[in-house]
Amino acid sequence: MRDFIVRAEGLKKHYPLSGEGGRKKLHALDGVSLTIQQGEILGIVGESGCGKSTLGRCLLRLTDITAGKVYFDGADITDHDRRALKNIRRNMQMIFQNPYSSFDPKYKLGTSLREVGKVNDIKEEVLEERIKRLMEYINLPGDMLDRRPSELSGGQLQRLAIARALLLEPRFIVADEPVSALDVSVQAQILNLLTDLRKEFNMTMLFISHEMTVVEHLCDRVAVMYLGRIVETAPTRKLFSGLLHPYTRALIRSVPRSHPDEECERIILSGEIPSAIDLPKGCRFAKRCPRATALCFESEPELTEIEDGHYVACFEQ
């Protein structure tokens, strides 16, 4: 099992809700198991509220876990306290969606970057050397470090956010919608940068996105989440050509076509994304599923391997 940088087993994160005597809970994550290998980019897709971001936060232990286990580099970090976490955190970093809110607006960017090194006791010469090298990588002039966030464009700032995440040479990065706020031409630059960086640093990454084409472009493997659970996971090409779970199918077929003449058998899901508070009995997707049978409303299908590396949670398979 040494190959796995990150492993989660039966991960649950429930948020108690105020009111109703505290008996109701929001099931943000409800039993997620996954592994991420060294050098792999795992994409997580799903609609808002499916638990994508909570999953990222749990893997980094930015939040406490209700049940299940998280392993990082072979060690169980589920119950690590703050001090123990500090030591492993330098090996795990995060990139957020909005770069303007992930930098202190009053700090010069150089200060924000150097702070990371200081907190983690990195020697100044080493730190400066790394910053210099990273600035070359992200293709920004060094004098950008003397500016403040408001003076940069979203794309430039997101590149700096990536540089900051790489400053400690982490072994694992969670990128939560890192290109969603950017224009397509800037998005292309950032995606190319990530491709470069993964080659250079053999980076391992959890890439959270709601944009299917972006995930398809960048990721090695994709996990589709629905209401706190993984419903399908497979190597990217297999997932996009196989499309076994009815939810994956609907999700992919909701993406606007890339040409007016493209044949596209649209599947429009009726209804809204159900709430993670009152979970339905049986398969969580049954209510919106065009193929649901009586069985689907009775019991919940398990994630089962149907082909090498391809797992689906659906009775039809």
Next chain:
Amino acid sequence: MERRLLEIRDLKVDLMTQRGIVYALQGVNMDICEGEIHGLVGESGCGKSMTSKAILHLLDRRRSRVSGSVLLEGRELIGLSEREMRKVRGNLISIVFQDPMISLNPLMTVGDQIAESYTNHQGDSRKAALAKAFDMLELVGIHPADRRMKQYPFELSGGLQQRVMIAMAAACRPKLLIADEPTTSLDVTIQAQILELFKELRRELKMSILMITHNFGIVAEICDRVSVMYAGRVIETASSRGIFDRTAHPYSRALIASIPKARHYCEYLPVIPGSPPRQFEREIGCSFRPRCPYRDASCDRAQALSKVGEGHMSACTRAFDRG
């Protein structure tokens, strides 16, 4: 050629900012035909939303200067008084913004907000207005309408809120509905529903829709024609097939190429070098020339839209000529 509903000619907007004048629109030319869904695409800051605001007179008069011509069925809108514009807004042209949560009034029920369109614009009584609001909710697919009428915006999901916004905008059956990134804050599954709704409304109410978006997928999905903007100008207009099959302008080409495509695997995406101009100066020549692989000396001169095919205009034909 179908009848033109809206003709925009040489529309210019100068904005007075603390850092000086920004030449936000530098001569926009665009036609919207009756009953068509016309896409307006481009990247942040290119002037898509500015165009819609200028059409509707939503810019602060003290901080902006608008010139040029906007004809709605032959009638000039630029220069109309606020009083006259009020009769245009809502009745003839209306708008749906990106984020329904900030556009809706949190203290009013959904029914009252839609009814307000009728009492304000058509002088209906409250009772008559509420009855029409009910019909409108049904039309935009909000069920059960009677219960939803009494709900407040926060009780609805993002998708339903956007349907309410669309109901309000379409309430008085305007000739033109401007939709400014109406699905950008929604999930793809909900986006697909909302796009269907726009198609349905166009069919039912026979209106034209100006669909402002940064997403070429939406153009392919529902637009009949499309105009591409760059640095405050429309640089290409084509049918939505034409824009993909016979892309003429180098910027349109580069932009479409930089989008990751489904089932199409490549290691690196083509990128456009540099970044868009900041528009502190009026540009005479082509604004894209510093980033353009096809540039030559003649790009310093003004580049008017010229015909490159049936219903297809481009401000540049260099990429076309060279294949």
